[in-house]
Amino acid sequence: xxxxxxxxxxxxxxxxxxxxxxxxxxxxxxxxxxxxxxxxxxxxxxxxxxxxxxxxxxxxxxxxxxxxxxxxxxxxxxxxxxxxxxxxxxxxxxxxxxxxxxxxxxxxxxxxxxxxxxxxxxxxxxxxxxxxxxxxxxxxxxxxxxxxxxxxxxxxxxxxxxxxxxxxxxxxxxxxxxxxxxxxxxxxxxxxxxxxxxxxxxxxxxxxxxxxxxxxxxxxxxxxxxxxxxxxxxxxxxxxxxxxxxxxxxxxxxxxxxxxxxxxxxxxxxxxxxxxxxxxxxxxxxxxxxxxxxxxxxxxxxxxxxxxxxxxxxxxxxxxxxxxxxxxxxxxxxxxxxxxxxxxxxxxxxxxxxxxxxxxxxxxxxxxxxxxxxxxxxxxxxxxxxxxxxxxxxxxxxxxxxxxxxxxxxxxxxxxxxxxxxxxxxxx
Numbered sequence: 001x002x003x004x005x006x007x008x009x010x011x012x013x014x015x016x017x018x019x020x021x022x023x024x025x026x027x028x029x030x031x032x033x034x035x036x037x038x039x040x041x042x043x044x045x046x047x048x049x050x051x052x053x054x055x056x057x058x059x060x061x062x063x064x065x066x067x068x069x070x071x072x073x074x075x076x077x078x079x080x081x082x083x084x085x086x087x088x089x090x091x092x093x094x095x096x097x098x099x100x101x102x103x104x105x106x107x108x109x110x111x112x113x114x115x116x117x118x119x120x121x122x123x124x125x126x127x128x129x130x131x132x133x134x135x136x137x138x139x140x141x142x143x144x145x146x147x148x149x150x151x152x153x154x155x156x157x158x159x160x161x162x163x164x165x166x167x168x169x170x171x172x173x174x175x176x177x178x179x180x181x182x183x184x185x186x187x188x189x190x191x192x193x194x195x196x197x198x199x200x201x202x203x204x205x206x207x208x209x210x211x212x213x214x215x216x217x218x219x220x221x222x223x224x225x226x227x228x229x230x231x232x233x234x235x236x237x238x239x240x241x242x243x244x245x246x247x248x249x250x251x252x253x254x255x256x257x258x259x260x261x262x263x264x265x266x267x268x269x270x271x272x273x274x275x276x277x278x279x280x281x282x283x284x285x286x287x288x289x290x291x292x293x294x295x296x297x298x299x300x301x302x303x304x305x306x307x308x309x310x311x312x313x314x315x316x317x318x319x320x321x322x323x324x325x326x327x328x329x330x331x332x333x334x335x336x337x338x339x340x341x342x343x344x345x346x347x348x349x350x351x352x353x354x355x356x357x358x359x360x361x362x363x364x365x366x367x368x369x370x371x372x373x374x375x376x377x378x379x380x381x382x383x384x385x386x387x388x389x390x391x392x393x394x395x396x397x398x399x400x401x402x403x404x405x406x407x408x409x410x411x412x413x414x415x416x417x418x419x420x421x422x423x424x425x426x427x428x
């Protein structure tokens with residue numbers, strides 16, 4: 001098989017984004033271990049084994065903090081044992097010793113199987129993606145002639161994501177499926193993003209096959225296939241990674257030949273496309289210790305909006321404060337459920353001090369009412385007056401519960417996708 005490595009220049013709107021396409025988590029490291037010349041073979045074997053383990057730990061430290069990884073050393077060691085299961089490639093490129101041959105120095109290079117590593121860490125409760133894990137849509141192009149083939153590939157690719165606790169978004173309801181040629185244009189990117197956002201997906205993995213399926217000279221069929229994958233964040237039309245996987249399948253029928261080519265591509269799609277997805281989720285997440293954060297669930301009601309953009313502006317401002325916002329129904333005004341570390345007093349001060357902007361016009365949202373877990377605001381033009389009486393007495397600060405007896409050692413790592421990067425709530 002031949003795999004291309006290239007840089008993709010993607011034009012989104014007016015922005016030029018250059019994204020390197022990486023097929024694995026290739027790292028190069030140098031390690032020094034104790035060495036006994038009298039037991040040369042045993043010493044070298046131990047050093048190589050230690051190098052593999054340390055290689056995985058160093059990779060994790062590149063994603064999270066060193067102190068966090070060091071505090072979970074034993075848990076990580078158990079989860080990633082044996083280390084060879086999480087290395088797609090590992091080479092010792094150079095071996096040398098110090099002058100008195102008491103130390104062995106290994107220069108190593110390897111690729112990490114990130115999907116397998118994440119699944120193992122999640123299953124051993126070292127890593128999680130929080131109470132609201134990212135939602136991922138697997139979207140095939142219209143060039144999958146057999147719908148069953150697309151569903152089979154989705155099942156194969158999604159399995160490691162399921163093991164990691166991510167949520168799947170079905171593609172069966174999507175009717176506008178673009179081809180790779182259309183995807184390369186800004187219009188095609190917007191269409192892909194629209195389809196994913198309609199189903200509440202935070203991330204999209206788009207697969208487009210190019211096939212040359214022809215009769216073989218000895219009978220049957222040969223299928224040469226390029227599977228072009230794209231990992232995308234639909235919230236801002238951003239392509240996060242792309243790649244091409246080339247495979248060949250042969251069988252008695254054209255459909256079975258394509259199926260064999262697809263089966264050969266699936267493991268590579270998992271390590272590359274899903275690996276790129278995890279890279280993006282790590283970059284887009286707030287990483288915290290597995291310790292309870294004090295969160296408040298507050299119902300926010302917005303009165304007298306004149307456009308949906310005003311409500312969206314308020315939602316985005318709350319998301320920028322790391323609040324999780326969902327829209328409610330069946331109430332006068334727009335009702336939202338806000339999960340946040342802020343209490344009612346914090347939100348009271350936030351809204352009274354904040355100036356919002358929607359459609360080129362600025363507005364305020366003063367507080368006109370509050371309760372124990374509720375807050376009411378009114379949208380008012382910048383120089384206007386509220387129709388409801390503005391509340392002038394702030395709510396009392398809610399006392400925080402005591403943290404006496406809490407353990408200082410984290411039990412695991414939580415990656416919470418930043419609220420501002422989640423699929424936005426749409427307001428009609």
